[in-house]
Amino acid sequence: MKINKESNVYTVVYAAVLVVVVGFALALVYQALRPAQLENIANDTKKQILAAALIYPTADQTIGSLYESHIKESFCVDSKGDVVEGAKAFDVNMANEVKKPADERVLPVFVCSTDKGVKYIVPVSGAGLWGPIWGYIAMNADGKTIFGAYFGHQGETPGLGAEIERPAFSGQFEGKPIFGSNGDFESVLVVKKGQEPAGRAYVNAVSGGTITSQGVQKMLFTSLEPYTAFFKKLEKESSNKE
Amino acid sequence: MIMGNIRKRLEPLINPLSNDNPVIVQILGICSALAVTAKLQPAVVMTISVLAVLALSNVIISLMRNTIPTSIRIIVQLVVVAALVVVVDQVLKAWNYEVSKQLSVFIGLIITNCIIMGRLEAFALNNTPFDSFLDGVGNALGYGIILVIVAFFRELFGSGTLWGFQVIPQALYDMGYQNNGMMILPPMALITVACIIWFHNRKAK
Numbered sequence A: 001m002k003i004n005k006e007s008n009v010y011t012v013v014y015a016a017v018l019v020v021v022v023g024f025a026l027a028l029v030y031q032a033l034r035p036a037q038l039e040n041i042a043n044d045t046k047k048q049i050l051a052a053a054l055i056y057p058t059a060d061q062t063i064g065s066l067y068e069s070h071i072k073e074s075f076c077v078d079s080k081g082d083v084v085e086g087a088k089a090f091d092v093n094m095a096n097e098v099k100k101p102a103d104e105r106v107l108p109v110f111v112c113s114t115d116k117g118v119k120y121i122v123p124v125s126g127a128g129l130w131g132p133i134w135g136y137i138a139m140n141a142d143g144k145t146i147f148g149a150y151f152g153h154q155g156e157t158p159g160l161g162a163e164i165e166r167p168a169f170s171g172q173f174e175g176k177p178i179f180g181s182n183g184d185f186e187s188v189l190v191v192k193k194g195q196e197p198a199g200r201a202y203v204n205a206v207s208g209g210t211i212t213s214q215g216v217q218k219m220l221f222t223s224l225e226p227y228t229a230f231f232k233k234l235e236k237e238s239s240n241k242e
Numbered sequence B: 001m002i003m004g005n006i007r008k009r010l011e012p013l014i015n016p017l018s019n020d021n022p023v024i025v026q027i028l029g030i031c032s033a034l035a036v037t038a039k040l041q042p043a044v045v046m047t048i049s050v051l052a053v054l055a056l057s058n059v060i061i062s063l064m065r066n067t068i069p070t071s072i073r074i075i076v077q078l079v080v081v082a083a084l085v086v087v088v089d090q091v092l093k094a095w096n097y098e099v100s101k102q103l104s105v106f107i108g109l110i111i112t113n114c115i116i117m118g119r120l121e122a123f124a125l126n127n128t129p130f131d132s133f134l135d136g137v138g139n140a141l142g143y144g145i146i147l148v149i150v151a152f153f154r155e156l157f158g159s160g161t162l163w164g165f166q167v168i169p170q171a172l173y174d175m176g177y178q179n180n181g182m183m184i185l186p187p188m189a190l191i192t193v194a195c196i197i198w199f200h201n202r203k204a205k
Helices: A010-053 A063-068 A162-165 A168-175 A210-240 B002-017 B030-035 B039-063 B070-095 B097-103 B103-114 B114-122 B129-159 B168-172 B188-203
Strands: A071-077 A108-115 A117-127 A131-140 A145-152 A189-191 A202-204
Touching: A010 A063, A010 A071, A010 A108, A010 A131, A010 A145, A010 B070, A063 A071, A063 A108, A071 A210, A108 A202, A108 A210, A108 B168, A131 A210, A145 A162, A145 A168, A162 A210, A168 A202, A168 B103, A189 A210, A202 B103, B030 B103, B030 B129, B030 B188, B039 B070, B039 B097, B039 B103, B039 B114, B039 B129, B070 B097, B070 B103, B070 B114, B097 B103, B103 B114, B114 B129, B129 B188
Parallel strands: A189 A202
Antiparallel strands: A071 A108, A108 A117, A117 A131, A131 A145
8 A cells, every 4th residue: 555645644643653652752761860860969969068068079989978977967947047847958949948038938957067067058049140040158156157158050151150169269258257247147248359348248259250240149148148047046056155 | 996885885974074064164053062162071072962863863864764744854853853852961961960060951952953954854864874874973073073172272271271170380370371261252162163164174275
């Protein structure tokens, strides 16, 4: 039997069969690879959290075990600094939380034990020039100064805005206070060289990455501010111990 | 005589490398050549991804060539290419998450790479699967060579590194040498490609 390849019936059936076959194949691939992808994403998050506390995996360490050995405890707090029961810190999506009003947010805290004492790591999330930027900030146990920072981005310009993920940028945050001399929350400014503000904590912006740098500054302020009560509690606890 | 035959068989593989290069002779696939060539590593991963997609889609379309209705042939090609690209994207996410993060949307954009549609339409629809395979590999390599050359110069002068390792000695920076920020921006990729075309044309004359 000779099939007419140009007939409408043939064309429609051909398209339908092709789409079903391809759809089925893609579903299979997705199902097969999904577990590995989820693990990668979780490991990547763990790596970022540890990077904020300046802990980097060496070649023979797996992220999973390194994370287990350092992050002993994680919990969520609200804007009053009280622990929220039943929320898993690792599963909270900070990008969604920053969209809510400050007093409705669930704020994750990761308690990290390092060689230099206990650090409290909190996530931050905001917008850069082309897309989302995010990061993790490790606070010293006194809740006043930053111990380390990690920043990530989705698609900032390579060599310009993308430089925020480099230690050359994030390393500047070490030791910066986030509260002013009168105890108010002031965050850390990200400013161009030559425009350093007097009396406030700042780091140098990435040259050529102005909008991304401003995004980092805004992200730090809006994401860290609701933690103020929690950080104040830390401060009180640490001064009680002394 | 035999040598001549082999040469003839391999023509689809060898021609696109220089004489009929998709990027610098046919001026196809320029957009992705700009996007992924700021660093060497993404350029190489992109080349491998395009190689996989182009070789496989060429073979698949060539196998299907006698059954495809002419009126929807472009759609059929697109479906095959899109499916392969999604597979490549998923595999990268599962096995090399770091690099897939770097390449982000550009893997998805392989679908719109003119080289791929061009080869399917111009070659795979009229040739045997084996020849189509050679043609796919040849064109992907021809594309890759240009990508790697452009990325080499852009990373070297733009970031002072190659494959992420610093190659320009610190001493030079201390003497006042600075990375050329312009090299990282897309326009310099165009200019670098243009220089390659220039040299290539000179040689061909």
